[in-house]
Every structure is written in structure tokens, then in C-alpha cells.
Amino acid sequence: MPPNRYYSGPLSDHFDGMRFFNPGQPATDRSFAEVVRWQAARGAAPWPRSVPVTPARPEARVDGLRVTSIGHATLLIQAAGLNILTDPVWSERASPVAFAGPKRVTAPGVAFDDLPPIDVVLLSHCHYDHLDVNTLRRLHTAHRSLMAMPLGNDAIVRAAVPEARIAVGDWHDRVPLGAGVVTGFTPANHWSARGLGDRRMALWAGHYLETPAGAVWFAGDTGYGDGAIFRDIRARWGAPRVALIPIGAYAPRWFMAAQHCDPAEAVAIMREVGASHALGIHWGTFQLTDEAREAPVEQLAAALARESVAPDRFVAAQPGEVFDF
Secondary structure: OOOOOOOOOOOEOOEOOOOEOOOOOOOOOOOHHHHHHHHHHOOOOOOOOOOOOOOOOOOOOOOOEEEEEEEOOEEEEEEOOEEEEEOOOOOOEOOOOOOOOOEOOOOOOOOHHHOOOOOEEEOOOOOOOOOOHHHHHHHHHHHOOEEEEEOOHHHHHHHHOOOOEEEEEOOOOEEEEEOOEEEEEEOOOOOOOOOOOOOOOOOOOEEEEEOOOOOEEEOOOOOOOOOHHHHHHHHHHOOOOEEEEEOOOOOOHHHHOOOOOOHHHHHHHHHHHOOOEEEEEOOOOOOOOOOOOOHHHHHHHHHHHHOOOOHHHEEEOOOOOEEEO
């Protein structure tokens, strides 16, 4: 068996010495035959080639708590004077190559050159729609940001950006980011890979930001599973002021359920972590799965109505939208 190319460390309840895994949760691995079955069904809804976006121009610093949606899982969090980006992707494609792979249908909600000084970059895992080395190189050159990421992802980033400032953590670790802000690495029901031979060799995680302006939880990518990890996050960290929860890339359910929650499960996650407010992310930028582009928004509205949750508590974030909390 080839060694883990990204991480070497002690065994744990989610690392077997070779690969990371989701303890007690449905398996995320899918066989080649299952991939062929999914693709052969040709169930993908048509998406528009482009959707207009009105980009925001952020202030340099914000004393309170503000979140600007940039697209997919990329958000600008401005909290108590600190500027933080999550899973930044400014490339045209979520792909290892520039000429193929899922292409953006929405421009970034903030132009790269309009970004304020970026103090911190939070990475959740190494899939190409979340860890984009071209964007990380640009951010390092322009901002010299501190980059915080789960175990093993540092090897990927270091290979692309040798001089990067990197902080690494395991699930439940806490890392200070400056200005009184701390990130805690939270479990997620997901997986990782950059190619064909490195499945689950780098860890995946969310980030729980403790800030003087309130707590923000960035869930990363996650399936719902039995919901245990979300109840545990609330017990360990407390109820966040704002939760950033994925609502897209969920169809077909037989293939995606273990790794990506759907909008109804996203509402359940919001309630189980006890978030006062939530933003729906990870939808409408790259077509990764079968659902129609607007389906996550429609299904989120239906789920909120069923659960008697006020619609202004959980909003599907559009690129360029700015939310003050």
C-alpha cells in the first residue's frame, strides 16, 4: 500500500494510519461503477451559461460582523477589524486544468482587486472547488495572508505556495488568528482527493470562528449523517451567531447524501447547532451535480416553511450580497 503523501501522524478515532474517515457515519467512497451509473442516467438539469452579478466593494475594515458572499463556498467575513476569506476560488473553473471542468456561471461577488487587506484564509478541504492553488498564489502575493487548514492540506498548499504562512489543525483544535479571533476545526461528514490515488489522505473540516463581534461557523462541505456531529459542535463550542451552511450539490441523493446535505438537512443543521442566523452557500456558481440551479433556493424556502422558521433567519446567499449581523 503506498504511503499517505500528505500526512503522517498518530492513529485517532478518524485516522487509521493511512486515511481519514468519518467515524460512525455513512461511507462517502463511491465506486467507478457507481460513477458510471450516475453519469449514464443523464439526469442533470440544464443551467444557464451565465447569471448577472453586481459585485460589492467592501470597506477596508468593519468593527462589527459582516459577511459578503463571493460565490460557492467563498465568503468574506469581516469581524472586529479582521478580514477573513473562506475557501477562496477566483478561477474560472473548479478543476485541476484551465481548459475543462465545471465553469463559473456567476462572476465573483467581489473583484479580486477590490478585496480589502486579507488577514486570514480558511480552507476546509482539498477538493478543487474549495482549494484553488492559483487563487492562493495570488492571495499570498498580494496579502501574505495566514492560511489555516486541516491536517494534510498544508502539504498541498506548501507545494504550490512554498512561502505561505500556514496554520494546521485536527478536529477540535483551536488556532489563534489575531485580533482576539480564534478558529476551531469542526468535524464534517465528507472526504478529500486531488487525484485518483489520494482519496481521504488529507482531512476535511469546518471552522468555528470565535470573534469579539460574535461566533461564525463555516461548515465546509458535509453530509447530514445522523446529525451527531452538529449536536456535538453546539455542545463543545456553543450556538453560533451565524452559520454558513451548504445547500447545493446534493442530487442525486443515492450518490450524494453521505457527502452533501440537501436544503432540508441544512435547516436541520442550523437548528441543531443553534445558530441565530444562517446563510446558504455552495450553490449556483459551479454545476457539480444534477439539480437545477435555482432548486436549492426553492427547496430551502419550502423546508423553512415546513419547520416554521422565519425565512429571514436562513437566506440563500447570492454573489455580491452583503449581510450585517
